[in-house]
Amino acid sequence: MLVPDWSLLLQTPAFETTALLLGLVVGSFANVCVYRLPRGESVVSPPSRCPRCGSRITARDNLPVLSFLLLRGRCRSCGAPISWRYPAVEAATGLLWLGLAATFGPAPRTAVAMALVTALLVLSLIDLDHKILPDVITLPGIVVGLAASFLPGSPVRPLSASPPPGGSSPSPRSRRPTSACGGSRGSARAIGRWRRCSGPSSAGRRCC
Numbered sequence: 001m002l003v004p005d006w007s008l009l010l011q012t013p014a015f016e017t018t019a020l021l022l023g024l025v026v027g028s029f030a031n032v033c034v035y036r037l038p039r040g041e042s043v044v045s046p047p048s049r050c051p052r053c054g055s056r057i058t059a060r061d062n063l064p065v066l067s068f069l070l071l072r073g074r075c076r077s078c079g080a081p082i083s084w085r086y087p088a089v090e091a092a093t094g095l096l097w098l099g100l101a102a103t104f105g106p107a108p109r110t111a112v113a114m115a116l117v118t119a120l121l122v123l124s125l126i127d128l129d130h131k132i133l134p135d136v137i138t139l140p141g142i143v144v145g146l147a148a149s150f151l152p153g154s155p156v157r158p159l160s161a162s163p164p165p166g167g168s169s170p171s172p173r174s175r176r177p178t179s180a181c182g183g184s185r186g187s188a189r190a191i192g193r194w195r196r197c198s199g200p201s202s203a204g205r206r207c208c
């Protein structure tokens, strides 16, 4: 029996191509999250429907970017215009995943970067539309971000004030005050502000 060699997917250019295609699909799901999460709706059911006529969007009309072009930006059933933002988010996610795959290659931090970049894209659009940052994204994002800082080659060291290996120590004049956990006070304030601004309680409040 012929056994597929999945390791080929980790080689160039198959890895980058796979990242692009998966990014397009995840971008389609990101559109669902952007629309439904602020409304408190499930992101898995019911299936996507046209907001005007309610007709279910079939698989052939749900292909990232391609379906929008084939349908010329209109619902197949009622002809209602489809926002250009749907294919734009799909294309942006696909290109971001392609760029990360080409930059970092097949490594754990690539997957983490893809997840965080997608989360930030979704958060940006929800913030743009509703001025909120849902806890369901921000709280796991904090955990994933901190955990990812321990991965080899991570450029972020939030839990340590020590310089990177081989780097020079900052001069006493340039050294910023640190909090009890070792992070800078500026970072602690930024995280605190981010936490206060997230969640339904921040609705209607512009956070910076």
Ligand SMILES: [Zn+2]
Binding pocket: 050, 051, 052, 053, 054, 055, 075, 076, 077, 078, 079, 080
């Ligand atoms: Zn329709």
